[in-house]
Amino acid sequence: DIQMTQSPSSLSASVGDRVTITCRASQSISSYLNWYQQKPGKAPKLLIYAASTLQSGVPSTFSGSGSGTDFTLSISSLQPEDFATYYCQQSYSTPRTFGQGTKVEIK
């Protein structure tokens, strides 16, 4: 199985800050990488797929990059509604493994 490792596990940031989350795959997954946002008690929400394609309706403050084994999710200017947990997921092979999550908290 492909292992996905996110860093950091948590971070504290202020409204307006730029935030970057990293996801590393244990082997090359080309660009088969998705990012999800989850708020407490809610289902995950798709933000980005194919490493860098923004899902319809997602603000342009979110962006994704990377290929192979190293990927990043960036939020250019953190908004109050962005405080949540973010997960990467590889869709290169099954099982479609997730990273352990990165919790973005208010500083």
Next chain:
Amino acid sequence: EVQLEESGGGLVQPGGSLRLSCVGSGFTFTKYYISWVRQAPGKGLEWVGNINQDGSEKTYVDSVKGRFTISRDNAKNSLYLQMNSLRAEDTAVYYCARDVSSRVADVWGQGTTVTVSS
């Protein structure tokens, strides 16, 4: 509106069985793979498995192989997860999700909670 809605969760004893259901609406159900994803209390997301459009292909994570079975009834726009030989570690919120190109979960249900405890 495109929607998925899970049901069937509850409290079950270790070794018991439970069947979850997921009903889709607002889209052509037969065009999509559907996945099950679970989340144990306070933990991250775990992909459980998926099924292709006509139900002929199913894939599972190793931890549920031989115990869980995914099926679908396209006439009812429904997906099922039959869970047997349940263990405490299967306790989780179970989500169904629509898969675009079998790779991207773009629509999720609200989840149903399964608790395995004596």
